[in-house]
Amino acid sequence: MPRTLFGKLVVVLLALLLATSVFYVALTVTATRLHIQEVTQNLHRDLAADLLKDRPLMTDGxxxxxxxxxxxxxxxxxxPSIELYLIDPQGQLLAFSAAPGKVKREKVSLxxxxxxxxxGRKLPIRGDDPRDLNQRKIFSVAPVMEAGQVSGYLYVVLGGEIYDSINRxxxxxxxxxxSAGLAIASLLLVTVIGILSIKxxxxRLKRLTGQLEAFKRTDPEGVDGTEGDVGAGGGQALDEIDELALTFEAMSARIDDQIGELERSDSMRRELITNISHDLRTPLASLQGAIETLQIKDQSLSAADKNRYLELAHSHCQRLGRLITDLFDxxxxxxxxxxxxxEPFSLAELVxxxxxxFQPLAARNGLTLKLDIRLNTSLVSADIALIERVLTNLADNAIKYTPAGGTVEMGVARADERIIASVxxxxQGIPARELSRVFDRPYRVEKNRGDGTEGAGLGLAIAQRILRLHGGHLDVKSTLGAGSAFSFGLDAV
Ligand SMILES: Nc1ncnc2c1ncn2[C@@H]1O[C@H](COP(=O)(O)OP(=O)(O)O)[C@@H](O)[C@H]1O
Ligand SMILES: [Mg+2]
Structure with missing residues (x-):
């Protein structure tokens, strides 16, 4: 079977035409044969009776x-093509006009x-051919009468040659x-017109398939994996309709995906807006409180108090500014x-x-900032600006939450195919029950809220997000009062 729909339709058309032609030829031949037999039998209807006239062929049965x-x-x-048989009233052959070996039957059907x-019976009527056990032929017959009684029949078979003559x-x-010529010509014409119409x-279907093919090529993940599902069955060649079905399926899958993606990003945005407004409310309320106090108690406040409130307002303002930047990021x-x-870069160099x-800040806080680089090359492929942001946030926290006299150590090491950076x-460490929450936004460990250390509680959330975008995550180990260690790994190149 051809692969394309066009080919399949042409094959079906040709098969139908062939079947119809064979049927009509058979019909015509049979009808003509019947007609000729009818005419011949009609012509010779009285042959047997004529032969019997004045010729008593039987005496005493x-x-x-x-x-x-x-x-x-x-x-x-x-x-010579006419054969004569004399039969008794039961159909038994009595005499015939042929060599004895040629006659195969002893009896013919009555x-x-x-x-x-x-x-008034309609012709042709065919009777048994005594010379052939399977054949039936047209005939003429007349009863042989003796004293008013049927004593036999003269059975005249109208010759095998008649069949040949029909064909001739x-x-x-x-x-x-x-008519044969016309039939062949019209058949050819119908075939040509049929093929042209199918083409x-x-x-248009072919053109549509082509357009969909082009669409499919622009959709790299599209059709893969769906091909086996369509009715055509595994491994079978696909025609235009199968291709259409496949492409349609791929298209609808892609539209479904896109709608899902849109819905996800829409709900994400909505959630983000809710979170941001919630995040901004607390520092804004503090700022508002400071300003209101200044307004209401303007007269009763000393210059030093006023200054304190102004500074408070200012620090809340700054915090709000940082929070907005972080939130935006x-x-x-x-x-x-x-x-x-x-891009590939050396993680050790970045650390x-x-x-x-951070060296000057650490020194100012009375901290020792150490480096521990334990490898020769540390090339990773990542977004360098974002990884720098992660390291900055971690170093900032380590310095911020370590009292004077402590140590901060930044390191790079190799573990199998990954390069691990650690701070x-x-x-002070982080209480175990809060350890899992420090990556939430905005979250600050209870002790640090309002203790003077500045922070919006978003630094670790941002760092975690960046590492997730790189297919990794931020790890934390911490012992309350003893210290904390944050680390993350990136694939080595
Ligand atoms: N190195 C650390 N040592 C102790 N606590 C830390 C450390 N790093 C982070 N934390 C705790 O986790 C909280 C969240 O950190 P972060 O998201 O960076 O917010 P921020 O630094 O703005 O407070 C901090 O408020 C702090 O309580
Ligand atoms: Mg921080």
Whole structure:
């Protein structure tokens, strides 16, 4: 079977035309044969009766061999294809005009003979051919009468040659020839017109398939995996309709995906707005409180108090500013608006740079900032600006939450295929029950809320988000009063 729909339709059309032609040819041949048999039998209807006229072929129920011989000889001259049989009233053969070896039957059926003798029966009627056990042929028959009684029948088989003559007639007839020629010509015409129409009709389908194919090529993840599902069955060649079904399925899957994606990002945005307004409310309320106190108690406050409230308002303002920046950063990271720029760089060098940047702050806080780099190369592929942000947030926390005299150590090490960066301190540590919550936004350990250490509670949330975007995560180990250690790994290149 051809692969394309066009090919399949053409094959079906040709098969149908062929079947119809064979049927009509068979029908025509049978009808013509019947017609010729009818005409021949009609023409020879009275042949047997005529032969019997004035010729008593039987005497006392026995064949009169002398009379018979004469008739046989006469017929042999007139028409050798006609065969004569004398039969008794039960159909038993009594005598015939042929060599004994040629006759295969001893008895012929009486039913067709009775039918023939009945007035008004439609011809052709075919009776048993004594020379062939399977054949039936047209005939003429007349009863042999003796003293008003049927003593037998003269059964005249109208010759095998008649069959040949039918074919010859058919072949010779110019009507048959012309109609055969016309039939072949019209068949060819129908075939050509059929093929052209199929081509015309499938062309649009083909064009549509082509367009969908082009669409499919623009959709790399699209169709894969769905191919086996469609009715065509595994491994079978696909025609245009199968292709259409496949592409349609891929398209609807893609639309479903996109709608799902849109819904997800929509709900994410909504959640973000809710979170942000919640995050901003607390510092805003503090700011508002400071300003209101200043307004209401303006007269009763000393200059020093006024100054204190102003400073408080200012610090809340600053905190609000930082919070807004951090929130904005986190929002862009969460909504995938920030594209990652992967590039290979040395993580050890980056850690060194960050440590250097924090050196003055550590010194001011009375801390020792140490570096522990334990490998030669530490190339990773990541977004360098974002990883720097992670290290900055971690170093900032370590310095902020470690009392004077403590140590902060930044390190880089290799573990299998990953490069691990770590920031450890000997600071206050994080209570175990709060350990899992420090990555939430905005979360600050209870002790640090309002203790003077500045922070919006978003630094670790941002760091965790950045590492998730890189396919990793931030790890934390902490012992209350002894220190904390944050670490993360990136794939080595
Ligand atoms: N190195 C650390 N030592 C002790 N506590 C820490 C450390 N790093 C973070 N934390 C706790 O986790 C909380 C969340 O940290 P973070 O998200 O960076 O917010 P922020 O630093 O703004 O408070 C901090 O408020 C602090 O209580
Ligand atoms: Mg922080």
């Amino acid at each position: 026995k064949a009169d061999s002398g009379a018979l011989k004469k008739v046989f000889e006469m017929l042999m001259v007139v028409n 039913a067709p003979i009775q039918a023939f003798l009945t007035e 007639t058919l072949e010779a007839s110019w009507i048959t020839r012309i 015309l009709l499938t062309r 986190l929002a862009t990271l969460e909504s995938h608006d920030r594209e990652l720029h992967f 060194q740079d960050v440590a250097q940047k 450890a301190d000997t600071g």
